[in-house]
Amino acid sequence: MNRERLGDRLADLPTDGYLIDASQDDANQLYLSGFTGPDPFLTLYADGEVHVLVGGLEYGRARKEAAADTVERHADYDYEYGGREARNDMYARFVREKGVESVSMPPRGPVGTADALRERGIDVAVDTDDRIREVRAVKTDEEVDAVRDAQRANEAAMRAAEELIAEADVAGEDAPVEGGDASADDGEVEPGTLLYEGEPLTSERVTEEIEVTLLRHGCALDQTIVAGGAQAADPHDRGSGPLRANEAIIVDIFPRSKATKYNADMTRTFCVGEPSETLREWYDLTERALDAALDAVEPGATGEDVHAAACEVYEDAGEPTFRTDPETETGFIHSTGHGVGLDVHESPRLASGGEELEPGHVITVEPGLYDPDVGGVRIEDIAVVTEDGYENLTAYPIEFEV
Amino acid sequence: MNRERLGDRLADLPTDGYLIDASQDDANQLYLSGFTGPDPFLTLYADGEVHVLVGGLEYGRARKEAAADTVERHADYDYEYGGREARNDMYARFVREKGVESVSMPPRGPVGTADALRERGIDVAVDTDDRIREVRAVKTDEEVDAVRDAQRANEAAMRAAEELIAEADVAGEDAPVEGGDASADDGEVEPGTLLYEGEPLTSERVTEEIEVTLLRHGCALDQTIVAGGAQAADPHDRGSGPLRANEAIIVDIFPRSKATKYNADMTRTFCVGEPSETLREWYDLTERALDAALDAVEPGATGEDVHAAACEVYEDAGEPTFRTDPETETGFIHSTGHGVGLDVHESPRLASGGEELEPGHVITVEPGLYDPDVGGVRIEDIAVVTEDGYENLTAYPIEFEV
Numbered sequence: 001m002n003r004e005r006l007g008d009r010l011a012d013l014p015t016d017g018y019l020i021d022a023s024q025d026d027a028n029q030l031y032l033s034g035f036t037g038p039d040p041f042l043t044l045y046a047d048g049e050v051h052v053l054v055g056g057l058e059y060g061r062a063r064k065e066a067a068a069d070t071v072e073r074h075a076d077y078d079y080e081y082g083g084r085e086a087r088n089d090m091y092a093r094f095v096r097e098k099g100v101e102s103v104s105m106p107p108r109g110p111v112g113t114a115d116a117l118r119e120r121g122i123d124v125a126v127d128t129d130d131r132i133r134e135v136r137a138v139k140t141d142e143e144v145d146a147v148r149d150a151q152r153a154n155e156a157a158m159r160a161a162e163e164l165i166a167e168a169d170v171a172g173e174d175a176p177v178e179g180g181d182a183s184a185d186d187g188e189v190e191p192g193t194l195l196y197e198g199e200p201l202t203s204e205r206v207t208e209e210i211e212v213t214l215l216r217h218g219c220a221l222d223q224t225i226v227a228g229g230a231q232a233a234d235p236h237d238r239g240s241g242p243l244r245a246n247e248a249i250i251v252d253i254f255p256r257s258k259a260t261k262y263n264a265d266m267t268r269t270f271c272v273g274e275p276s277e278t279l280r281e282w283y284d285l286t287e288r289a290l291d292a293a294l295d296a297v298e299p300g301a302t303g304e305d306v307h308a309a310a311c312e313v314y315e316d317a318g319e320p321t322f323r324t325d326p327e328t329e330t331g332f333i334h335s336t337g338h339g340v341g342l343d344v345h346e347s348p349r350l351a352s353g354g355e356e357l358e359p360g361h362v363i364t365v366e367p368g369l370y371d372p373d374v375g376g377v378r379i380e381d382i383a384v385v386t387e388d389g390y391e392n393l394t395a396y397p398i399e400f401e402v
Numbered sequence: 403m404n405r406e407r408l409g410d411r412l413a414d415l416p417t418d419g420y421l422i423d424a425s426q427d428d429a430n431q432l433y434l435s436g437f438t439g440p441d442p443f444l445t446l447y448a449d450g451e452v453h454v455l456v457g458g459l460e461y462g463r464a465r466k467e468a469a470a471d472t473v474e475r476h477a478d479y480d481y482e483y484g485g486r487e488a489r490n491d492m493y494a495r496f497v498r499e500k501g502v503e504s505v506s507m508p509p510r511g512p513v514g515t516a517d518a519l520r521e522r523g524i525d526v527a528v529d530t531d532d533r534i535r536e537v538r539a540v541k542t543d544e545e546v547d548a549v550r551d552a553q554r555a556n557e558a559a560m561r562a563a564e565e566l567i568a569e570a571d572v573a574g575e576d577a578p579v580e581g582g583d584a585s586a587d588d589g590e591v592e593p594g595t596l597l598y599e600g601e602p603l604t605s606e607r608v609t610e611e612i613e614v615t616l617l618r619h620g621c622a623l624d625q626t627i628v629a630g631g632a633q634a635a636d637p638h639d640r641g642s643g644p645l646r647a648n649e650a651i652i653v654d655i656f657p658r659s660k661a662t663k664y665n666a667d668m669t670r671t672f673c674v675g676e677p678s679e680t681l682r683e684w685y686d687l688t689e690r691a692l693d694a695a696l697d698a699v700e701p702g703a704t705g706e707d708v709h710a711a712a713c714e715v716y717e718d719a720g721e722p723t724f725r726t727d728p729e730t731e732t733g734f735i736h737s738t739g740h741g742v743g744l745d746v747h748e749s750p751r752l753a754s755g756g757e758e759l760e761p762g763h764v765i766t767v768e769p770g771l772y773d774p775d776v777g778g779v780r781i782e783d784i785a786v787v788t789e790d791g792y793e794n795l796t797a798y799p800i801e802f803e804v
Contacts (some may be wrong), residue, residue: 038625056731057636057637057638058734061636061713075728080724106514107513107515108513109513109514110510110512110513111511111513111526111528112510112511112528112530114507114513114516126514126517128486149650212614212617215614215617218791222660234463235459235461236463256624287697327477334459336727345441
């Protein structure tokens, strides 16, 4: 946590304090409290101090772990499990005893707690700016190193995925399937299907290899994208079923370190066999869009500028973007990137309206092209904004045909 | 989703509709919408119908996946990315166009959305009962089967953990460490430390094996507990560092199926070598508490009854519980169990004030004893309440010394 930045950003709060009611699954909570509580707990920022309130089971761990000035437990308020109203009474007392009569809560804070405090005479305002999210966007060197470590795990996982895909056999029109078992010999495998040890190589199999590799490197992920063919044309399709030759296969990995809770994010697109001329052009264009966007990254540039640099490459080549056609369902149909930290998607946004970049912003740059009739291509690097430009944190080759 | 139960439970809502603003990470959202959207989206229940509103990137997938009567996208409301106020205007229009002027939101729904709708003239009430959570608690046969499948993966992972622990060598006082490398030969390994391939066997190493096994079985988990010695005396300590002989090692695994999103949950406690007499007594007591609690499970019994059955075994043996000493930090210091489904902790609670059990409730029963001077012992099975009792979904032996 960057206390100074936090203090600056919260200095002109219209309320006495800032309140978070969430578990460690909420990045604002994790950032402000420093505590990995599995159940929702309260963190109050007031007068430059951080106060945490947890249940008895968490108390010992919270005292050790939390980056807080005070840690209290429910028993300090004579609360045992006594239902909703008693819990809300305790929450109101906890806030008041810190001299706080009004609190801001982040937009996604729980309405149940907000309304309960209001009923008890405490003013609750929504911090529509989500200021702690803004503070989190600028990383300390230690936080950048945490992302860097997660990115090393990411590269190991990408390597495992690329090897599985590159070493796959391809089921032929006539040729018997090598090493195939009964189902493969049955002729149920379509020509062009990638084969691993005689079985169709599926998105699920590659995903499993990626996630096992991440675990072996101290990271976790449950949402890996391995999508080929028409599936790759939907940027949020995680992919399923057999992968095929001559198609683009998008592999998007965004692991989270189990130790630090910081994320990394990287995408590569692979093709076994002969990609179509269109896919080759798309890949070259996307690599140029990546370079153009990265070239635009420097303090003072906005997320919108970086997005524009990527869009221009595509638009000059006649590909639709949201700038030329807000309703397009093909072409470059998402933003150019996003911040990465305790959340895998956080500030700043590299998109229309995207904010000014500052040193310490960790961002991904991920241009891509999509059309169900062609497939999908996306290349994504992760970088940190520096005083005079950026440092690319990604150490993985950009190669289509494997 | 059990539409009939949902309709019954929401029939007497004090509002026109029920609104959820959350991503798939929220179990109520996943249950009501049936859609695995990675970013927050709206689901509105009104007049027995379910309406979903997603961004353009999710539209195709949502139309295929969602268990909704209508699926709309932002473009249907002429919304492109235009910041907060425009988004909130769209949300208000979406609600109003369904003929809805007042909505209930669950207690943990976002206050930002609630207040924005209020500013736009839509009444928002907090559903303090969390009714969808209540509906979710009673499972269909299909949902029970999903838990059963996750539990099979859980048992495979527990087996992998038990084997690692049971097959470990024990570092001796004088004997050189077999197969030890430099660090082990340096005498840095304390006598009694468990060794795997000559290296100290750590909580982290066992956790890795568990989570890799879960992935190989289609499940994920990032919060496994493998805690030995004094660490096991803190029920929420996930454990770290070398494991030791003659100590109790708690292994608590709660995987989630990647395909169905349903969870399982099981705990075993293992000891390599010679447990102390106290640990042996604790283990026997805890096994008796488990049996007593399970015996109390039937429709019409309350969660409080089941909790009482476990407490009585401990109290009769002179061990403290929250019933005999609300402030105790040793003894049986948590509830007896909880519902399991799309959330790993959900209704019903097996605790003081716990609600009446119904057929279809999937619950864990997990008594345990804790004291930093002794260690921790916990045994946890998962079961489904049936018409005339319960069916234990757990197929794993209960054995302490391995």
